[in-house]
Amino acid sequence: MTKTTVVPIKLESSHRTTLQEQIYSSIRCSILEGLIGADHRLPSTRALAAELGVSRTTVMGALEHLQAEGYLVTRRGSGTYIAKQLPDRAAPLPLQHARGGRHPLLSERGRALAEARAPDRRRPVSPRAFRLGTPALDLFPLRLWSRIARQCIRSATAKHLDYSALSGLMPLRVAIAEQLRSRGTKCEPSQVTVVAGSQRGLDLVFHLLLDPGDSAWVEEPGYPGARCALLAAGAHALPMSVDADGMRLSEEPDADNVRLAYVTPSHQFPLGVTMSLERRRELLQWARRSRTWIVEDDYDCEFRYQTQPRPCLHALDPDGRVIYVGSFSKNLFPALRLGFLIVPHDLATGFATARRASDMHPPVLEQLVLAEFISRGHYQRHLRRMQAAYSERLDALQTAIQRSGVPLKLRPVHSGLHAVADVEDGIDAERVAQEAEARDLEVVPLSHYYYGTRAPENALLLGFGAIRPAAIRLGVSHLAQALDAARRN
Amino acid sequence: MTKTTVVPIKLESSHRTTLQEQIYSSIRCSILEGLIGADHRLPSTRALAAELGVSRTTVMGALEHLQAEGYLVTRRGSGTYIAKQLPDRAAPLPLQHARGGRHPLLSERGRALAEARAPDRRRPVSPRAFRLGTPALDLFPLRLWSRIARQCIRSATAKHLDYSALSGLMPLRVAIAEQLRSRGTKCEPSQVTVVAGSQRGLDLVFHLLLDPGDSAWVEEPGYPGARCALLAAGAHALPMSVDADGMRLSEEPDADNVRLAYVTPSHQFPLGVTMSLERRRELLQWARRSRTWIVEDDYDCEFRYQTQPRPCLHALDPDGRVIYVGSFSKNLFPALRLGFLIVPHDLATGFATARRASDMHPPVLEQLVLAEFISRGHYQRHLRRMQAAYSERLDALQTAIQRSGVPLKLRPVHSGLHAVADVEDGIDAERVAQEAEARDLEVVPLSHYYYGTRAPENALLLGFGAIRPAAIRLGVSHLAQALDAARRN
Numbered sequence: 001m002t003k004t005t006v007v008p009i010k011l012e013s014s015h016r017t018t019l020q021e022q023i024y025s026s027i028r029c030s031i032l033e034g035l036i037g038a039d040h041r042l043p044s045t046r047a048l049a050a051e052l053g054v055s056r057t058t059v060m061g062a063l064e065h066l067q068a069e070g071y072l073v074t075r076r077g078s079g080t081y082i083a084k085q086l087p088d089r090a091a092p093l094p095l096q097h098a099r100g101g102r103h104p105l106l107s108e109r110g111r112a113l114a115e116a117r118a119p120d121r122r123r124p125v126s127p128r129a130f131r132l133g134t135p136a137l138d139l140f141p142l143r144l145w146s147r148i149a150r151q152c153i154r155s156a157t158a159k160h161l162d163y164s165a166l167s168g169l170m171p172l173r174v175a176i177a178e179q180l181r182s183r184g185t186k187c188e189p190s191q192v193t194v195v196a197g198s199q200r201g202l203d204l205v206f207h208l209l210l211d212p213g214d215s216a217w218v219e220e221p222g223y224p225g226a227r228c229a230l231l232a233a234g235a236h237a238l239p240m241s242v243d244a245d246g247m248r249l250s251e252e253p254d255a256d257n258v259r260l261a262y263v264t265p266s267h268q269f270p271l272g273v274t275m276s277l278e279r280r281r282e283l284l285q286w287a288r289r290s291r292t293w294i295v296e297d298d299y300d301c302e303f304r305y306q307t308q309p310r311p312c313l314h315a316l317d318p319d320g321r322v323i324y325v326g327s328f329s330k331n332l333f334p335a336l337r338l339g340f341l342i343v344p345h346d347l348a349t350g351f352a353t354a355r356r357a358s359d360m361h362p363p364v365l366e367q368l369v370l371a372e373f374i375s376r377g378h379y380q381r382h383l384r385r386m387q388a389a390y391s392e393r394l395d396a397l398q399t400a401i402q403r404s405g406v407p408l409k410l411r412p413v414h415s416g417l418h419a420v421a422d423v424e425d426g427i428d429a430e431r432v433a434q435e436a437e438a439r440d441l442e443v444v445p446l447s448h449y450y451y452g453t454r455a456p457e458n459a460l461l462l463g464f465g466a467i468r469p470a471a472i473r474l475g476v477s478h479l480a481q482a483l484d485a486a487r488r489n
Numbered sequence: 490m491t492k493t494t495v496v497p498i499k500l501e502s503s504h505r506t507t508l509q510e511q512i513y514s515s516i517r518c519s520i521l522e523g524l525i526g527a528d529h530r531l532p533s534t535r536a537l538a539a540e541l542g543v544s545r546t547t548v549m550g551a552l553e554h555l556q557a558e559g560y561l562v563t564r565r566g567s568g569t570y571i572a573k574q575l576p577d578r579a580a581p582l583p584l585q586h587a588r589g590g591r592h593p594l595l596s597e598r599g600r601a602l603a604e605a606r607a608p609d610r611r612r613p614v615s616p617r618a619f620r621l622g623t624p625a626l627d628l629f630p631l632r633l634w635s636r637i638a639r640q641c642i643r644s645a646t647a648k649h650l651d652y653s654a655l656s657g658l659m660p661l662r663v664a665i666a667e668q669l670r671s672r673g674t675k676c677e678p679s680q681v682t683v684v685a686g687s688q689r690g691l692d693l694v695f696h697l698l699l700d701p702g703d704s705a706w707v708e709e710p711g712y713p714g715a716r717c718a719l720l721a722a723g724a725h726a727l728p729m730s731v732d733a734d735g736m737r738l739s740e741e742p743d744a745d746n747v748r749l750a751y752v753t754p755s756h757q758f759p760l761g762v763t764m765s766l767e768r769r770r771e772l773l774q775w776a777r778r779s780r781t782w783i784v785e786d787d788y789d790c791e792f793r794y795q796t797q798p799r800p801c802l803h804a805l806d807p808d809g810r811v812i813y814v815g816s817f818s819k820n821l822f823p824a825l826r827l828g829f830l831i832v833p834h835d836l837a838t839g840f841a842t843a844r845r846a847s848d849m850h851p852p853v854l855e856q857l858v859l860a861e862f863i864s865r866g867h868y869q870r871h872l873r874r875m876q877a878a879y880s881e882r883l884d885a886l887q888t889a890i891q892r893s894g895v896p897l898k899l900r901p902v903h904s905g906l907h908a909v910a911d912v913e914d915g916i917d918a919e920r921v922a923q924e925a926e927a928r929d930l931e932v933v934p935l936s937h938y939y940y941g942t943r944a945p946e947n948a949l950l951l952g953f954g955a956i957r958p959a960a961i962r963l964g965v966s967h968l969a970q971a972l973d974a975a976r977r978n
Contacts, residue, residue: 208599
């Protein structure tokens with residue numbers, strides 16, 4: 001179904017630019033920011049002109065410009081639509097063209113960060129099959145959250161408006177420490193550092209534990225966000241391959257200036273395997289022996305299917321070498337931007353103090369609401385409900401793929417919110433992803449998460465957490481078409 | 490007046506530590522985090538024991554331990570109080586003691602950040618005279634804010650729970666761009682990047698525009714947060730002295746690898762001077778000639794006393810060399826943790842993309858509420874009310890100092906929320922600050938903001954924004970005692 005879109009445009013007569021340029025720039029910006037998504041219809045030029053109080057010629061000039069650049073497409077007798085494939089998303093970033101002279105526009109590091117291969121989190125539309133990394137937003141108890149927020153604001157005083165504790169509010173830290181027991185581990189509230197999302201946490205950890213030029217082990221394939229944060233810290237990422245038991249330890253584990261290992265032991269991203277107990281022990285021994293750190297990213301460990309929970313690495317660590325990174329993006333919702341670190345006692349004060357350089361602390365109101373949500377038991381209840389919903393969604397995906405007879409083979413899914421699907425020989429997974437995009441699906445080839453080496457697998461990643469069962473079934477039928485088209489090409 | 494404090498303590502029998510250790514650690518943590526402030530009285534050991542369901546001996550053991558370490562003091566017949574001078578605040582950070590071996594606990598950078606001289610933002614109590622950097626929280630329209638928040642949450646949908654635009658929500662960017670006209674400058678919404686507070690903004694700017702080893706000009710004396718962020722980016726801060734016309738440009742302005750200048754032209758922190766038009770032009774010419782960047786921090790520019798507003802540096806820049814840093818911490822409240830950058834067109838995409846490495850975007854709800862608050866006109870109204878309140882508070886400070894005959898001379902205050910007071914010869918400003926601390930005042934010597942050089946002035950900084958006129962008058966009388974004590978010593 002096509003919706004006609006309301007475009008937020010503000011015009012100023014005193015502006016440095018013409019009205020036509022302002023209209024052009026407002027619409028372009030709205031498209032690029034995802035405020036109006038692919039395939040939405042614009043109001044008619046007559047309606048736009050009337051609404052903005054400008055001539056129709058002015059509006060048409062702006063739209064023609066946008067059409068020429070590929071942002072809009074016209075369908076005869078039906079109107080003007082936002083293009084499915086936007087020019088800027090494919091085009092190289094403008095900043096790749098340095099201005100010349102002795103200083104390029106961004107620093108080397110800045111350019112590397114801006115160009116780093118990482119999933120684009122600008123989401124123009126609601127979750128489509130098979131979006132990765134988004135939980136079941138359709139099932140989030142927004143009213144309940146709203147009620148608690150109202151109560152928190154009502155009881156807030158001037159004190160809650162000032163700068164606050166750098167490691168986060170104590171009631172929230174107490175709630176998180178308590179909650180962590182479900183992961184089989186323990187910590188004191190003083191070891192909990194609340195951060196503005198786990199990406200913020202990784203950035204902080206790498207800046208505090210690594211100097212420029214230091215190295216860190218990362219999983220290959222692995223999470224792009226960790227690589228970006230290492231890049232920002234000026235550190236080198238040394239890729240370590242992953243097999244069915246998790247990350248394989250290097251033959252030369254004591255290689256020079258390796259100061260930490262970044263791992264996702266509970267549910268390796270993106271392969272989904274769980275690190276074996278033996279590998280965990282080896283890793284901890286390596287860290288103890290070489291006095292290095294382990295950063296354990298437990299990003300979506302709460303949801304398990306027909307498997308027993310395994311305690312996190314942090315629980316096995318008697319030496320305080322593990323820094324645990326937790327996120328509320330998968331367990332609650334990403335727009336909250338809250339996560340946490342569990343740091344060894346020795347580091348807690350340093351971590352707090354150093355935050356003056358980067359961000360101080362997350363917003364106080366968000367912290368208050370989350371602390372209440374957890375301590376009143378809503379968090380545990382929500383996780384239980386989501387466990388049931390994700391089991392149902394995974395089942396829908398497995399059944400639909402089996403019944404459709406598509407040339408895909410799903411690997412077993414033990415936990416998390418996505419599956420790995422191997423594509424039949426002779427069909428290129430990257431090509432399938434392109435064909436899927438043209439059919440309004442979001443499908444990422446596994447190869448996108450290999451950095452140092454070439455992907456040995458021809459596989460796709462299929463997120464199922466954010467998608468309702470009916471949409472999963474429909475998505476599989478569209479995916480079947482995409483596979484078919486990719487085979488023919 | 491002394492209040493008896495409720496201490497949040499949770500005990501677990503299954504815990505690795507004894508009950509006594511848990512009580513000790515909860516109270517110590519609450520004190521260090523500022524949850525219970527100096528001079529608050531603890532409940533009696535009998536009451537605590539009853540409440541926690543443990544023996545009185547257990548409670549007494551924990552309290553004795555805390556007393557021995559200097560966290561608590563006992564006053565005969567009156568009870569147990571939190572100590573005014575806490576041991577950990579003065580003691581060196583634990584991480585200064587590296588564990589030895591080939592890797593110290595934190596990286597070099599991490600240690601430098603954790604030990605950097607910067608104002609401690611952990612505020613144990615409500616604003617006291619003469620707190621710096623906090624606005625009039627007592628006058629913030631919390632109910633109005635709460636009403637708007639309620640409306641925003643009520644109309645939120647699943648879409649608002651997902652990851653969002655990396656540069657911030659477009660309605661907020663539009664509102665900020667419009668609002669910026671009050672600073673005499675203009676920008677497109679596409680140039681606005683919403684960040685989680687201006688410190689986050691500085692961290693981002695320095696990482697994207699500087700490589701490790703690059704240099705940046707900073708003002709001397711100057712804002713410690715900018716120095717911390719430069720440290721985090723691996724850059725060198727080159728101090729440039731400040732006179733009555735603002736930062737003095739170097740004799741060797743083209744010194745090697747200087748890639749940017751960080752300045753506070755509207756209201757120099759901490760001296761309070763405004764950069765002259767001539768200096769502004771020179772600075773812009775330098776940036777154009779050497780293809781370097783200017784980072785303009787306009788942190789508390791909205792409030793002016795008997796002076797005409799001067800447009801910000803950004804308004805004078807035809808070349809797009811100025812990155813403007815704005816904050817809502819002074820104009821609204823610090824716990825909101827929202828600020829923004831205005832970046833040149835060429836940099837906008839790069840800045841957005843690079844945020845995947847550090848923090849993605851600020852929380853969506855906070856952005857929605859702020860956008861509404863601005864676009865409905867509440868922001869402008871609030872600023873007008875605050876202008877009147879700050880004029881009154883400044884007047885109270887000036888009058889009280891004049892009438893009290895203290896050996897202080899206030900420099901003229903043209904804008905902002907703090908004053909510089911020169912201390913009479915023969916009395917040491919640092920000593921006055923210590924005596925003031927003992928009298929429950931917060932007074933910072935100007936010398937704390939000198940880094941590369943020795944402070945030529947014997948002066949104090951007095952914040953007046955957060956303090957009611959009556960408390961200002963009382964504060965001045967206590968300050969008179971502190972000055973007196975410092976003279977005698």
